[in-house]
Amino acid sequence: MLLGVIADDMTGATDVALMLNRTGMRTVQVIGVPPAGWALPEADAVVVALKSRTTPVAEAVADSLAACDALLAAGASQILFKYCSTFDSTAQGNIGPVADALMQRLGTDFAIVCPAFPANGRSIYQGYLFVGSVPLHESSMKDHPLTPMRDSNLMRLMGAQAKGVVGLVDYATVLAGPGAVKAGFAALQAKGMRYAVTDALTNEDLMTLGHAVSEHVLLTGGSGIAMGLPQNFRRAGLLPERAAPERLKPPHGRAGILSGSCSAATREQIRAALAAGYPARKIDPMELARGELNAVALADWALSQPADAPFLLYSSDDPAEVSAVQEKLGREKAGAVVEEAFAEIARRLVDAGVTRLLVAGGETSGAVVLGLGIRTLEIGPEIDPGVPWTRVIDGPELVVALKSGNFGAPDFFVKAWDLLR
Structure with missing residues (x-):
């Protein structure tokens, strides 16, 4: 296994698994925390689908850490914590606490925050999350029955949940390419910041960001950030080119x-x-x-x-x-x-x-x-x-x-x- 993904709900897991599969990684989705002694399926990427988006914080953290341990034991060299492209959460979590716990388990002190998914109208500009042409807090998500989103500023949203300071890698930096983005990360880390919200308006921006995080052991974001990850493994000679499936033959019924x-x-x-x-x-x-x-x-x-x-x-x-x-x-x-x-x-x-x-x-x-x-x-x-x-x-x-x-x-x-x- 090359990449391990921890998704906080079932549809989000399928979403990111699709993103990886269509860009050439053989991907399998596993439902729930893998039980002790159960071997994960052989694949380039394994996505563990949890039901942790709205569970109590302690439960969400425990399940996410158990999933992380199983993925690491199976050989994953990079972990992606996948949450919704509309950052579905409350002021208490669960995105921030889970990200903090994974950061500690993986021995790192820095990770990106990038829920952007331009193909579905989710973009980030100056750290603000947009749904189509409106800010998140003006979209239908403001009335979500479980996670009503009343702010669009990802630095504030993540900062309210996670430990440490949240910074921004702005759009001008992203447009300047992977090298500039890496320099932006380094500048934020030098200031003691633990998380970096990354602007992204297009798929090309996500490819740039994906290239820039090739050496990060922990990523957090929506399925869009996974778009650029397979190419990192190809550059390293670990992943061949493959075509995505176009049809699926169902059983009769x-x-x-x-x-x-x-x-x-x-x-x-x-x-x-x-x-x-x-x-x-x-x-x-x-x-x-x-x-x-x-x-x-x-x-x-x-x-x-x-x-x-x-x-x-x-x-x-x-x-x-x-x-x-x-x-x-x-x-x-x-x-x-x-x-x-x-x-x-x-x-x-x-x-x-x-x-x-x-x-x-x-x-x-x-x-x-x-x-x-x-x-x-x-x-x-x-x-x-x-x-x-x-x-x-x-x-x-x-x-x-x-x-x-x-x-x-x-x-x-x-x-x-x-x-x-």
Whole structure:
């Protein structure tokens, strides 16, 4: 293994695994902390998918360190801590505390902070994170039910969570090339700074940054920063050129969509699926909480639909409705009741012959994958930037796409199936 990646949620792990796979690294995604004595799959890169984005800080740190130890034991020479391109977190963490702990474990005192992903509209300028044309705090992320983002300045966001001072490598420095970026890093380190936010507006900027961090043992950021890493290993003679897969042959069976994301992008994708005539049913969390609705009934409904089109089960709703449910049930219970239902629905669907499953939302994807007992995923073709089809390696005969809530074009739910041949 050359590169080890620790991702703080399921869809983020798939996102970064795709980035590496399509740039020529044989990449496998592992679900959860690898148990003691279990050998990691042989690959150029292994991505460990955790469910640590919104867990208690101590748990997130412990799981991330355990994943790091497993990756180092398997031979990784560089560790990437991957979080969302919208820096999903709270003032308490978990990005800062996990990065601090990994820094200590790896014996380094400096790391970059780069959640930029231009292909999905995430850019950084003068240290401010933009979503499309607006600052992060003006985007739909300001109303995220678990990690509402009310600031766009990455130095302040990271500084509130992590130990030490956070500096900036600005866009003019990035444009000047890898040598200038390395000099910028050295200048910040000389001032005692532990983290460097790096501006990035284009893929070319990410390639520059990737080149500049070739000797860093720890990186932190979104999947975009992984774009330039394979070339470092090629320059060192450790990685050959390879083509990315274009199609994935699925097992015979039915197809379905499970959506728990409440992002604006996912809600638009649901509208497109409804317009395309997909049979759909909305899940009311209050009915689940009161016991008026359960996973058995929802799975039965899905399986009773015509098999010539994917069915759609969704709890996605607009921020006002989500807030209303959280006020009645409490934030944790509101999320848990839906995630538990989706996990049980997925088990029943797969047992009944569903072999093609598209899941929207990081928390929902985590619940579904853990509920199905999936341990490893083979990365397949890209549907939209950041979202591939994957094949389950060591579990049920199943192909699955795990979509971050914010990712994908409006027709994502409709066009995804065209890559399965």
